[in-house]
Amino acid sequence: MSEVIRVENLCYSYPEDEGTPAVPALKDVSFSIEEGSFTAILGHNGSGKSTLAKVLCMICQPDSGKLFLHGKEMTAEDITDADIMKARREIGMVFQNPDNQIVATVVEEDVAFGCENLGIPSDEIRRRVDEALEIVGMTRYARHQPHKLSGGQKQRIAVAGTIAMKRKVIIFDESTAMLDPLGRKEVMDTIIRLNREDGITVLMITHYMNEAALADRIIVMNRGEILKDGSPNQVFGEPESMWEAGLDVPQTTELLYRCRQMGYNVPLDVFDTDECARIIAQAVLNQEGRD
Amino acid sequence: MTVAGVELKNVTYIYNKGTPYEAKALDNISLQIPGTRITGLIGHTGSGKSTMMQLINGLLKPTSGEVCIDGRNIWDEPKKIREIRFKAGLVMQYPEHQLFAETVEEDIAYGPKNMGLSGEELHKRILDAAAFSGLDPALLPKSPFELSGGQKRRVALAGVIAMKPQILILDEPAAGLDPGGRREILGGVKRYARESGTNVIIVSHSMEDMALYCDDLAVMSAGKILMYDTCAAVFSRAEEMLAVGLDVPQVTGVAFALAKHGVDIGKDVYTVDWAADKLAEFGKTIRTEDKINI
Structure with missing residues (x-):
């Protein structure tokens, strides 16, 4: 697998303003993202997650450090605006509020909006829009009015818009935060399908630990730095440091942790409800790991 | 009250x-x-x-x-419906989008001022409301737009609490x-x-x-x-909740599954603390039974 994004020693501070000192939002952040991977980014409010997303989309220019896209350094001195515009077309972003990212009065026109701005021929747009709506499961709503859709459906329309523009990398910035459980599930299912079936590289910023547990990898941000970087099993397997950083772990892990305190020899990195119950039942019934 | x-x-x-x-x-x-x-x-x-x-x-x-x-x-008395709005304070979704005053203090004061409060009583209400919402009094003279999202949310909440609904x-x-x-x-x-x-x-x-x-x-x-x-x-009726498209806490789901695996800690467990206590109890019973069997 090849590398899509690499950042080296990224630093970014929000500029000082009327006596408020400059706020460092990213401090020496380095990592790389493989093509086709699914990475969740966790961290409390103000930990630098959204700033990181803005730097990756090239909306914010880092103060220092390097950003590479497909091996090409986007922070190099000889990079032109045209290069950046071209690079931005690789990365799509879906934001938190569904109502802030819909522009048209008909669903299919909204999905087509980005493509139209790119000057793509109209028969090609037609084909892409149909395909994108199919992928997010919204084909039957193509002629509907977006404002009458549910939050989850609106977010799927926003996702379709980025797919129609052939974005290879999609960053979801708390895209499920404003949705109800059903809407959240719809969007999560769409994200997973995009990643597994269509090979889209996904970066997902979230506050929901259960959603993060579905990713291949989790990066935990704390005070502008990377606190942890590993598989969900590794990251949630050490709940103490997550709690120290003001974060949670899935309730399954929390319960398994309590079982360990009771002396049972159980793993912590189980996120599936049934599997967690099976392990606890076995340990309790057999009194495993206890004398 | x-x-x-x-x-x-x-x-x-x-x-x-x-x-x-x-x-x-x-x-x-x-x-x-x-x-x-x-x-x-x-x-x-x-x-x-x-x-x-x-x-x-x-x-x-x-x-x-x-x-x-x-x-x-x-x-x-439809004409007195305004009084009801003071009695029943509503904090809407994302209330921080509704902040408008120049300072945090003025924003919190808006509701109680409209109720006709002023002077010492108004000031006391602002301070009390800020304290309950977890706002640092040092923020009162600041512009609400300089605050972080979480702090703004607290200002909006304080604005409603100050009306003592x-x-x-x-x-x-x-x-x-x-x-x-x-x-x-x-x-x-x-x-x-x-x-x-x-x-x-x-x-x-x-x-x-x-x-x-x-x-x-x-x-x-x-x-x-x-x-x-x-x-x-309510949570012990998980099947009905799921049938209407709602969730139950994950730990309630674990409790349901535990019952299937022969460890019944009740279906009404909805916090991790509670589940842990019940499991500890269950473990004790098993150990006692084992001793009797021996």
């Missing part, structure tokens, strides 16, 4: 009545919410939660039926906050409810949060009240 009870008697609400877009949001609902409890209102989008909140606050008038506060129909209705008060922020806001609301004796109604999609901070839950589906009971009783 008296503790206000809310009662809905056969309330029906129809949007756009008499037009082709007519939609029944609430269907003959009767519900009595006693004043001393924190009640969670749950239901998926379109189940009628928001309509119900706006009816209690007097923003909407029922198509039929009565909304009573302290035993009185709030629409008995007898009923405090909160729509998704913790949405979009990280786990620490959720705990601070919801913990603050719970402490406020207990200390001031305010009747609190919280709308949220997070079952884990509801389990931790509410006493009772009212579950809505398709404009009707499906269940209204204590958290434990």
Whole structure:
């Protein structure tokens, strides 16, 4: 697998303003993202997650450090605006509020909006829009009015818009935060399908630990730095440091942790409800790991 | 302060009545919410939660039926409906989008000033409200727009608390906050409810949060009240909750699955602490049985 994004020693501070000192939002952040991977980014409010997303989309220019896209350094001195515009077309972003990212009065026109701005021929747009709506499961709503859709459906329309523009990398910035459980599930299912079936590289910023547990990898941000970087099993397997950083772990892990305190020899990195119950039942019934 | 009870008697609400877009949001609902409890209102989008909140606050008038506060129909004297809005304070979703004043203090003062308060009493209310919402008094002279999202949310909450409503209705008060922020806001609301004796109604999609901070839950589906009971009783009916597209806390799901695997710790377990206690008890029983068998 090849590398899509690499950042080296990224630093970014929000500029000082009327006596408020400059706020460092990213401090020496380095990592790389493989093509086709699914990475969740966790961290409390103000930990630098959204700033990181803005730097990756090239909306914010880092103060220092390097950003590479497909091996090409986007922070190099000889990079032109045209290069950046071209690079931005690789990365799509879906934001938190569904109502802030819909522009048209008909669903299919909204999905087509980005493509139209790119000057793509109209028969090609037609084909892409149909395909994108199919992928997010919204084909039957193509002629509907977006404002009458549910939050989850609106977010799927926003996702379709980025797919129609052939974005290879999609960053979801708390895209499920404003949705109800059903809407959240719809969007999560769409994200997973995009990643597994269509090979889209996904970066997902979230506050929901259960959603993060579905990713291949989790990066935990704390005070502008990377606190942890590993598989969900590794990251949630050490709940103490997550709690120290003001974060949670899935309730399954929390319960398994309590079982360990009771002396049972159980793993912590189980996120599936049934599997967690099976392990606890076995340990309790057999009194495993206890004398 | 008296503790206000809310009662809905056969309330029906129809949007756009008499037009082709007519939609029944609430269907003959009767519900009595006693004043001393924190009640969670749950239901998926379109189940009628928001309509119900706006009816209690007097923003909407029922198509039929009565909304009573302290035993009185709030629409008995339509001209006095403004008083009801002071009595039942509504904190909407993402209330930080509604901040407008030049300083935090002025923003919090807006509601109580409109009630006719001034001077010492007004100042005291602002300070009390700020304290309950977890706002540092040093922030009062600042512009609310300089604050972080979580702090702005607290300013908006303080603005409603400063009116000392007898009923405090909160729509998704913790949405979009990280786990620490959720705990601070919801913990603050719970402490406020207990200390001031305010009747609190919280709308949220997070079952884990509801389990931790509410006493009772009212579950809505398709404009009707499906269940209204204590958290434990509601979550023990997990199958019904899932059938109407709602979740139960993950740990309740584990408790259900544990029963299938022969470790029955009850189906009404809805916090990790509770589950851990029950498991410890269960383990003890097994060890005692083993000893007897030996």
